[in-house]
Amino acid sequence: MRLRAGSFLAPTIRAAAPLPTFPTVTFIDKLSARWQAADSLLCVGLDPDPSRFPAQLRDRDDAIFAFCAAIADATAEYACAFKPQVAYFASARAEDQLERLLAHLRQRHPQVPVVLDAKRGDIGATAEHYAREAFERYGADAVTLSPFMGRDSIEPFMAYADRGIFVLCRTSNPGGDDLQMLEVGGEKLYERVARLAAEKWNRSGQLGLVVGATYPAELARVRAIAGGLPLLVPGIGAQGGDVQASVVAGQSAGGTGMLINSSRAILYAGTGGDFAQAAATAARRTRDDINRYRRR
Amino acid sequence: MRLRAGSFLAPTIRAAAPLPTFPTVTFIDKLSARWQAADSLLCVGLDPDPSRFPAQLRDRDDAIFAFCAAIADATAEYACAFKPQVAYFASARAEDQLERLLAHLRQRHPQVPVVLDAKRGDIGATAEHYAREAFERYGADAVTLSPFMGRDSIEPFMAYADRGIFVLCRTSNPGGDDLQMLEVGGEKLYERVARLAAEKWNRSGQLGLVVGATYPAELARVRAIAGGLPLLVPGIGAQGGDVQASVVAGQSAGGTGMLINSSRAILYAGTGGDFAQAAATAARRTRDDINRYRRR
Numbered sequence: 001m002r003l004r005a006g007s008f009l010a011p012t013i014r015a016a017a018p019l020p021t022f023p024t025v026t027f028i029d030k031l032s033a034r035w036q037a038a039d040s041l042l043c044v045g046l047d048p049d050p051s052r053f054p055a056q057l058r059d060r061d062d063a064i065f066a067f068c069a070a071i072a073d074a075t076a077e078y079a080c081a082f083k084p085q086v087a088y089f090a091s092a093r094a095e096d097q098l099e100r101l102l103a104h105l106r107q108r109h110p111q112v113p114v115v116l117d118a119k120r121g122d123i124g125a126t127a128e129h130y131a132r133e134a135f136e137r138y139g140a141d142a143v144t145l146s147p148f149m150g151r152d153s154i155e156p157f158m159a160y161a162d163r164g165i166f167v168l169c170r171t172s173n174p175g176g177d178d179l180q181m182l183e184v185g186g187e188k189l190y191e192r193v194a195r196l197a198a199e200k201w202n203r204s205g206q207l208g209l210v211v212g213a214t215y216p217a218e219l220a221r222v223r224a225i226a227g228g229l230p231l232l233v234p235g236i237g238a239q240g241g242d243v244q245a246s247v248v249a250g251q252s253a254g255g256t257g258m259l260i261n262s263s264r265a266i267l268y269a270g271t272g273g274d275f276a277q278a279a280a281t282a283a284r285r286t287r288d289d290i291n292r293y294r295r296r
Numbered sequence: 297m298r299l300r301a302g303s304f305l306a307p308t309i310r311a312a313a314p315l316p317t318f319p320t321v322t323f324i325d326k327l328s329a330r331w332q333a334a335d336s337l338l339c340v341g342l343d344p345d346p347s348r349f350p351a352q353l354r355d356r357d358d359a360i361f362a363f364c365a366a367i368a369d370a371t372a373e374y375a376c377a378f379k380p381q382v383a384y385f386a387s388a389r390a391e392d393q394l395e396r397l398l399a400h401l402r403q404r405h406p407q408v409p410v411v412l413d414a415k416r417g418d419i420g421a422t423a424e425h426y427a428r429e430a431f432e433r434y435g436a437d438a439v440t441l442s443p444f445m446g447r448d449s450i451e452p453f454m455a456y457a458d459r460g461i462f463v464l465c466r467t468s469n470p471g472g473d474d475l476q477m478l479e480v481g482g483e484k485l486y487e488r489v490a491r492l493a494a495e496k497w498n499r500s501g502q503l504g505l506v507v508g509a510t511y512p513a514e515l516a517r518v519r520a521i522a523g524g525l526p527l528l529v530p531g532i533g534a535q536g537g538d539v540q541a542s543v544v545a546g547q548s549a550g551g552t553g554m555l556i557n558s559s560r561a562i563l564y565a566g567t568g569g570d571f572a573q574a575a576a577t578a579a580r581r582t583r584d585d586i587n588r589y590r591r592r
Binding site for chain 2: 047049085087088090091093095099119120121122123124125126127129130132133136137146147148149150151152153154155168171172173174175176177178179180182183184185189192193196
């Protein structure tokens with residue numbers, strides 16, 4: 001994955017200032033190091049639903065932060081990444097707790113990259129504001145984006161040249177078929193998205209794709225198209241995706257390349273005072289289950 | 297636009313509880329009444345950029361709220377809708393000011409519908425949380441959504457049966473071509489989105505479409521496909537869209553059917569103490585300019 005500056009851009013975009021460079025390690029480097037160090041492809045999804053919190057947390061003003069931090073601390077050793085889902089914080093007026101959670105993760109688990117699941121998609125100045133939200137306000141290592149508005153909805157996020165971007169490609173829900181499975185010039189729309197993300201759009205070399213675990217054949221197609229790009233794979237566990245089929249279809253040549261997300265099955269593995277320990281056990285088992293099918 | 301309950305749904309969705317009904321006026325009814333009462337198709341976009349605020353507001357802790365409220369109060373009589381853009385509030389950690397702004401608009405301008413420009417797109421429980429954010433936390437009359445994840449990313453928002461939903465269809469940016477202009481079975485992808493939103497997806501009868509002003513021919517295609525659906529049209533003014541061409545292409549048979557958005561040209565029409573009056577003048581002129589080309 002190399003920078004392809006200016007190779008495809010429309011004149012209005014080519015005229016923009018060069019992408020800034022950061023002296024930090026890139027998202028891809030951080031993720032690659034973590035895959036090795038933790039021997040894990042498990043991404044722990046942080047989707048905090050207060051109605052499912054253990055009783056001892058429910059009355060705390062900062063229950064959402066406290067729950068997520070406890071889960072993260074208990075599961076970090078088994079995780080290649082954390083993925084907080086913005087919607088759960090936004091519906092609860094808890095952006096302050098999301099900020100605090102990201103600060104906690106940076107401080108306690110600096111080696112575990114954080115993917116902010118926001119699925120933003122906008123252009124121009126508006127996209128710049130969303131990029132600032134994800135990368136400056138929250139300090140995320142990576143963000144999820146929708147491809148529907150095209151290359152100039154991705155560009156403003158690549159101004160943060162060290163940060164990762166996961167573009168929605170083939171989603172795990174039945175309605176994903178409505179657009180993603182349409183034939184567009186000899187391939188499906190999701191295949192076109194994979195090709196764009198792997199090639200023309202990937203100026204920063206920090207792009208990845210979101211591909212649901214519920215369609216292993218399409219996961220394999222995306223892997224074939226996208227080369228070594230990291231694939232964020234939701235849909236195992238509660239959504240019914242099969243771990244073996246997903247790993248076999250989605251892993252890279254080196255047996256990594258995936259962030260296999262589990263949220264509810266880990267977060268709510270226990271409901272009492274031992275919820276964090278139950279989450280750790282569920283995370284360890286899921287990591288081990290995934291590792292059983294990895295190419296070594 | 298009639299409710300088409302159950303006519304297209306997959307079994308898993310058909311089995312869901314019936315959509316709740318609300319005793320309030322629907323978004324479409326409120327918008328239709330406003331088109332008539334204000335004799336306006338102008339949507340005032342609220343994209344607050346503090347670096348462009350007049351000097352007397354800059355040092356206020358609630359400058360974003362104060363600026364947007366002043367603009368709204370000055371332009372309301374010329375507006376068929378307001379459209380706050382969430383990204384500007386999110387990057388500034390100003391969700392509290394967005395809540396306060398929506399409360400202000402409901403109280404002072406209850407007859408002017410508010411479209412929350414969020415371009416959300418997710419599924420299942422996550423989409424439910426985004427719907428709660430838009431319709432309960434902020435109390436918006438309508439929201440913008442991405443169609444990429446398909447029908448089950450729209451459904452949770454239709455649980456609020458009186459609220460409006462604008463689905464991205466043909467966006468005003470050059471990169472919009474990347475996916476939206478692809479051929480899919482004899483039509484372009486954006487035409488397919490228009491067809492889905494007008495027919496299969498429109499269970500609540502409260503759907504509309506986002507179509508940029510920069511492509512009048514495609515605006516006309518969307519109008520032909522989508523019948524009477526309201527079209528939210530960004531891209532005039534700063535983005536270069538032509539008012540005459542847009543109105544001629546996009547208006548409904550009755551000379552309404554559009555929310556033609558202008559943000560920067562109104563918000564920053566003046567930079568001194570008279571910024572609100574300058575905004576009012578710009579809004580009135582834009583409304584009048586639009587009205588010149590309407591079918592009466």
